Amino acid sequence: MPRFDDSRPEMSLEEFRLLRDHVYSHCGILVHEDMKFVMERRLWPRLEALGLPDFGAYHRYLRYDAQRHAELEAAVEALTTHETYFFREPSQLKAFCDELLPVLEKRNSRLKRLRLWSAGCSSGEEAYTLAMLLKDSRRFDDWDVEVYGTDISRRVLSMARRAEYGASALRATSADLLERHFQPAGNNRVRVRDEVRSWVSFGHHNLLDETGSQLVPRMDVVFCRNVMIYFDQAARRRVLRIVRDRLVPGGYLLLGHSENLLNLGADFELVHLQGDLVYRRPELPGLTTTGGEGR
Amino acid sequence: MNPLPEFPAEEARYRALQELDPRAAGALEVLVTGLHDESWRVRHVAAEALKRLPSSREVAERLIRVLGERGETGARNAAAEALAGLGGAALGPLVTLLGHPDPDQRKFAADILGQLGLRAAELPLVQALEDPDLNVRVAVSEALGRVGGEHSARALEGLLTDAESLLRLSALEGLALLRRPPPLPVVLAMLEDTRLQRSAFRVLGLVPEVVATERICQGLASPVRSVREAALGALGTQVALVEPARRGEVEAVVRAALRRLPDAAQRLVQALECEDVTVRSGALVSAAALGEASLALPVAEAAREDRLLREVLNTLGRLGPEGGRALLAHMADLSSPARAAAAEALADLVDPGSVTALCALLEWAEDDLRAVVVRALGRTRSPEAVPPLVDLLVAPSLAGAATRALGVLAGSNRTAVLEALEEAVTRRATSAAVAALARVGGAPALPALRQLARDAEPTWRAAAVEAAGEVDGAVGRELARAALADEAVQVRAAGVRAMGRLGGPEAGALLRPALHDEDASVRLAAVEAVGESGATDRASELEALVRHPDGALAVAAVRALARLGMAGPGVLMDAAAHPDAEVVKAALSAGALSAVGVELAVALLGHPRWDVRAAAARVLGDAGGPERLDVARRALEAEADALARQTLSDAVERLSRR
Ligand SMILES: C[S@@+](CC[C@H](N)C(=O)[O-])C[C@H]1O[C@@H](n2cnc3c(N)ncnc32)[C@H](O)[C@@H]1O
Numbered sequence: 001m002p003r004f005d006d007s008r009p010e011m012s013l014e015e016f017r018l019l020r021d022h023v024y025s026h027c028g029i030l031v032h033e034d035m036k037f038v039m040e041r042r043l044w045p046r047l048e049a050l051g052l053p054d055f056g057a058y059h060r061y062l063r064y065d066a067q068r069h070a071e072l073e074a075a076v077e078a079l080t081t082h083e084t085y086f087f088r089e090p091s092q093l094k095a096f097c098d099e100l101l102p103v104l105e106k107r108n109s110r111l112k113r114l115r116l117w118s119a120g121c122s123s124g125e126e127a128y129t130l131a132m133l134l135k136d137s138r139r140f141d142d143w144d145v146e147v148y149g150t151d152i153s154r155r156v157l158s159m160a161r162r163a164e165y166g167a168s169a170l171r172a173t174s175a176d177l178l179e180r181h182f183q184p185a186g187n188n189r190v191r192v193r194d195e196v197r198s199w200v201s202f203g204h205h206n207l208l209d210e211t212g213s214q215l216v217p218r219m220d221v222v223f224c225r226n227v228m229i230y231f232d233q234a235a236r237r238r239v240l241r242i243v244r245d246r247l248v249p250g251g252y253l254l255l256g257h258s259e260n261l262l263n264l265g266a267d268f269e270l271v272h273l274q275g276d277l278v279y280r281r282p283e284l285p286g287l288t289t290t291g292g293e294g295r
Numbered sequence: 296m297n298p299l300p301e302f303p304a305e306e307a308r309y310r311a312l313q314e315l316d317p318r319a320a321g322a323l324e325v326l327v328t329g330l331h332d333e334s335w336r337v338r339h340v341a342a343e344a345l346k347r348l349p350s351s352r353e354v355a356e357r358l359i360r361v362l363g364e365r366g367e368t369g370a371r372n373a374a375a376e377a378l379a380g381l382g383g384a385a386l387g388p389l390v391t392l393l394g395h396p397d398p399d400q401r402k403f404a405a406d407i408l409g410q411l412g413l414r415a416a417e418l419p420l421v422q423a424l425e426d427p428d429l430n431v432r433v434a435v436s437e438a439l440g441r442v443g444g445e446h447s448a449r450a451l452e453g454l455l456t457d458a459e460s461l462l463r464l465s466a467l468e469g470l471a472l473l474r475r476p477p478p479l480p481v482v483l484a485m486l487e488d489t490r491l492q493r494s495a496f497r498v499l500g501l502v503p504e505v506v507a508t509e510r511i512c513q514g515l516a517s518p519v520r521s522v523r524e525a526a527l528g529a530l531g532t533q534v535a536l537v538e539p540a541r542r543g544e545v546e547a548v549v550r551a552a553l554r555r556l557p558d559a560a561q562r563l564v565q566a567l568e569c570e571d572v573t574v575r576s577g578a579l580v581s582a583a584a585l586g587e588a589s590l591a592l593p594v595a596e597a598a599r600e601d602r603l604l605r606e607v608l609n610t611l612g613r614l615g616p617e618g619g620r621a622l623l624a625h626m627a628d629l630s631s632p633a634r635a636a637a638a639e640a641l642a643d644l645v646d647p648g649s650v651t652a653l654c655a656l657l658e659w660a661e662d663d664l665r666a667v668v669v670r671a672l673g674r675t676r677s678p679e680a681v682p683p684l685v686d687l688l689v690a691p692s693l694a695g696a697a698t699r700a701l702g703v704l705a706g707s708n709r710t711a712v713l714e715a716l717e718e719a720v721t722r723r724a725t726s727a728a729v730a731a732l733a734r735v736g737g738a739p740a741l742p743a744l745r746q747l748a749r750d751a752e753p754t755w756r757a758a759a760v761e762a763a764g765e766v767d768g769a770v771g772r773e774l775a776r777a778a779l780a781d782e783a784v785q786v787r788a789a790g791v792r793a794m795g796r797l798g799g800p801e802a803g804a805l806l807r808p809a810l811h812d813e814d815a816s817v818r819l820a821a822v823e824a825v826g827e828s829g830a831t832d833r834a835s836e837l838e839a840l841v842r843h844p845d846g847a848l849a850v851a852a853v854r855a856l857a858r859l860g861m862a863g864p865g866v867l868m869d870a871a872a873h874p875d876a877e878v879v880k881a882a883l884s885a886g887a888l889s890a891v892g893v894e895l896a897v898a899l900l901g902h903p904r905w906d907v908r909a910a911a912a913r914v915l916g917d918a919g920g921p922e923r924l925d926v927a928r929r930a931l932e933a934e935a936d937a938l939a940r941q942t943l944s945d946a947v948e949r950l951s952r953r
Contacts, residue, residue, distance in 0.1 A: 166629075167628035168631075
């Protein structure tokens with residue numbers, strides 16, 4: 001008689017390492033050894049879906065199966081942390097609004113065009129936040145504005161497109177912002193208003209994929225926050241090269257609160273704003289280069 | 296004009312240093328000048344470049360001279376930073392500096408030695424504990440905590456009775472870093488001193504004994520928040536150290552302590568938001584002990600920190616069905632990591648009343664969450680869970696989970712499950728229903744399966760063939776045989792798999808054409824099926840495949856031959872020479888218990904890949920004789936990879952007992 005076995009296979013340290021290395025080489029995400037339990041839990045549903053008996057078989061599947069590319073995406077999907085919320089890191093956003101937006105307005109006033117990129121946008125909160133800030137600044141009302149959100153995870157992108165959120169995503173959103181930019185969507189959830197959505201578009205992109213990045217237009221500002229924390233130095237270097245390449249000369253790169261470019265930042269200059277530290281792709285030679293303040 | 300501040304001169308200096316060739320003559324002095332720059336950015340880039348300079352002993356000595364420049368705080372700190380990055384080359388000069396007449400210099404030396412963390416600095420540092428200057432002694436004891444080793448631990452313990460509380464404190468912190476708790480009575484005594492209390496708790500957490508837990512629990516009741524958090528941190532550390540079997544004991548003590556506190560739950564909510572991960576982990580342990588369902592949401596939110604996932608799941612499980620209901624009611628409010636953890640916990644907490652809530656969750660949850668919810672539905676033992684599960688058989692990513700869940704559910708609701716599946720098959724809802732029907736229905740489902748095996752759609756034929764094999768061997772073989780000649784790849788593959796499972800005297804002959812099938816997936820399935828069915832008559836074809844450039848086929852062939860008991864020396868050697876490391880490992884596990892396998896293992900101890908070396912070490916440990924001890928020891932000495940080292944040292948251990 002068939003058994004309906006309800007137990008789960010364990011992941012050996014060796015299986016863990018092989019899977020980890022495989023994932024790392026694909027997308028730069030480094031899973032630490034003390035995260036074996038987490039990896040086991042997150043990948044177990046994949047075994048279940050594929051009907052595989054253990055993680056060794058799963059590794060072989062990722063190596064050899066005809067469906068291996070799709071499966072690797074599914075594995076990365078399961079392993080990445082997508083934690084994000086609206087108006088995350090308010091002091092940085094304030095510096096962005098008060099100090100960078102005026103610069104960008106002036107710089108691009110002739111073209112009246114602005115391009116922002118939320119690289120590693122997760123379920124879209126960051127990209128929409130940026131669009132909301134641009135709207136509220138009233139500086140770009142008749143401009144051609146695009147905020148691009150990209151992520152390696154297709155699942156979060158579909159959530160981003162749906163633009164429907166619950167309490168956790170709104171934990172740093174004030175009542176007036178909620179009122180202004182969201183509408184009720186039932187079930188205790190809200191939806192981002194269409195005026196904001198019309199400035200935002202989403203796409204699938206692996207930040208380590210040089211060729212794929214050619215599809216990303218040149219950006220005035222890149223937000224790449226809380227993404228590279230999962231990468232090691234080598235992967236960070238690669239991503240930074242790609243990001244730099246996608247920025248217009250003089251364009252800005254904003255990282256997460258706990259991230260910096262120490263030892264990596266040769267291609268960027270540090271700019272001290274009153275309220276934050278940001279990085280900037282140097283202007284083309286011949287134009288004024290400006291640097292950070294010594295302290 | 297650009298309104299941002301502009302410092303072109305600084306930028307120029309920064310770039311100049313960045314582009315400086317460290318090997319150029321005079322580079323050292325240029326960089327030392329950079330250490331004195333007014334801009335920290337420039338100083339930093341100079342320090343970075345210094346770390347990379349060749350001939351670092353000279354560099355170290357030059358930097359030590361900078362340390363002596365009074366009034367140049369920025370330069371001295373940058374020099375210290377650079378020295379800490381130099382590694383072994385800085386060791387000698389820094390040890391010499393420990394004897395400098397100026398206490399300030401000696402303190403610098405101790406600090407930097409601590410940052411270097413080289414065990415070779417241990418003895419000189421222990422000696423430096425005799426320094427007449429208190430600040431130096433404090434710096435030295437902190438450094439010992441970083442450098443580690445037996446002498447350090449003993450020296451630090453000695454300091455615990457020092458008259459200077461600052462020294463006692465740094466010694467305690469040092470021992471915490473080394474994870475070397477002093478004897479319990481000593482720690483308990485130090486807890487009485489408010490200045491030492493927090494560090495004493497840290498060390499107390501390293502003692503996996505109930506007496507320690509009891510004392511930690513007194514801390515939980517403290518009116519001072521920082522003391523409570525220190526105690527929770529200690530609890531978090533302790534629970535990670537006690538053996539799982541003794542965890543109940545710890546929790547009982549915690550529970551008793553928390554029950555005496557009227558606002559325990561509130562305090563835990565506060566602690567669950569604390570920055571420090573060990574504090575949060577202690578709070579989770581406490582929440583589990585308290586079993587207060589109202590904590591379910593903040594507990595689930597702790598899963599935002601990946602490292603706490605295990606503890607979160609454990610705690611949620613302990614909050615009982617009431618906690619489960621609280622989670623279900625608020626799923627939409629949780630962050631996504633919390634939601635995933637909650638769903639997982641729910642799978643264990645469910646009762647028949649949860650079906651509606653679980654189904655609501657299915658409406659919008661992400662795919663991997665849904666797999667967990669599906670599993671939970673199976674465990675509700677409720678007939679109401681049948682229809683949604685049958686519906687889910689349609690989703691390719693969930694069909695497997697749903698089939699299993701229906702199987703579990705059939706334990707208590709067989710008739711309802713059967714009827715729903717038959718109905719789904721009749722209206723051709725999804726082929727996954729066929730597998731489920733066969734599994735739950737058994738022999739009475741056979742006529743329906745025969746019928747389906749003649750269906751016009753290959754999907755149904757394939758499903759029927761595989762399912763029939765699960766119910767009845769004879770019928771299964773008959774349908775599989777026909778399927779092997781089917782025009783559709785999908786059906787041939789299903790026939791091959793079924794034949795593999797069913798075996799029988801003719802299996803080898805019947806599987807032969809499949810080994811040469813035009814489709815790669817059928818070939819691969821056939822190799823596996825030959826191994827599974829025990830068809831030794833196909834061995835020679837498998838042997839040829841061992842050398843196939845496609846790693847997938849070669850691995851499968853080696854494994855199949857091993858199952859047939861026919862992985863002889865030739866096969867193993869061929870496989871070990873394959874360029875794909877997975878094939879090499881397959882050879883190692885195939886040969887595991889044979890003499891050739893051991894030979895192979897010895898030869899592969901020097902393979903460039905760690906996983907192959909680890910696999911070789913395992914074989915050696917399993918099957919090698921004592922005469923292999925030497926070679927294993929030598930390999931262990933040369934092994935740089937931690938996991939391969941572990942496996943090798945296990946092997947050495949086992950071999951030396953033979
Ligand atoms: C923690 S979230 C950060 C979201 C948002 N930027 C914020 O700060 O709130 C990290 C995101 O990075 C994405 N990510 C990780 N590796 C990536 C890669 N190689 N390419 C693109 N996105 C990646 C993950 O899928 C995840 O959604």
